[in-house]
Amino acid sequence: MKLKVTVNGQDYEIEVEVLDDVRQAAQPGAAMTPMAPQMPPPPAPAGPGAKVLSSPIPGTVVEVQVKVGQQVKRNDPIMIIDAMKMNTQISAVADGVVKELLAKSGDAVKMGQTLVTFE
Numbered sequence: 641m642k643l644k645v646t647v648n649g650q651d652y653e654i655e656v657e658v659l660d661d662v663r664q665a666a667q668p669g670a671a672m673t674p675m676a677p678q679m680p681p682p683p684a685p686a687g688p689g690a691k692v693l694s695s696p697i698p699g700t701v702v703e704v705q706v707k708v709g710q711q712v713k714r715n716d717p718i719m720i721i722d723a724m725k726m727n728t729q730i731s732a733v734a735d736g737v738v739k740e741l742l743a744k745s746g747d748a749v750k751m752g753q754t755l756v757t758f759e
């Protein structure tokens with residue numbers, strides 16, 4: 641299928657291929673099945689009674705807002721991660737004491753990576 645598109649005032653003719661599953665979904669009255677987000681399971685704690693906070697998103701740590709030995713309560717801010725130019729505050733999921741910080745400002749982190757361990 642050929643299409644004509646205009647980008648910044650410049651006309652282009654492009655050729656696209658429509659895949660079968662898209663054609664079926666585009667038919668009037670066809671049922672659309674939304675895809676469920678694929679979230680990895682949270683990592684297992686590091687040892688008996690260990691508590692961890694894992695990154696819910698990939699990105700870069702902008703700011704760490706706690707220190708080792710600091711007492712935190714559920715929903716207290718722990719750190720800020722930038723993902724695609726949007727800052728996301730990561731909060732404590734339970735009460736505890738910060739045992740170890742495994743990421744610092746400027747570190748790139750992956751989704752599911754352990755950021756903090758708690759006592």
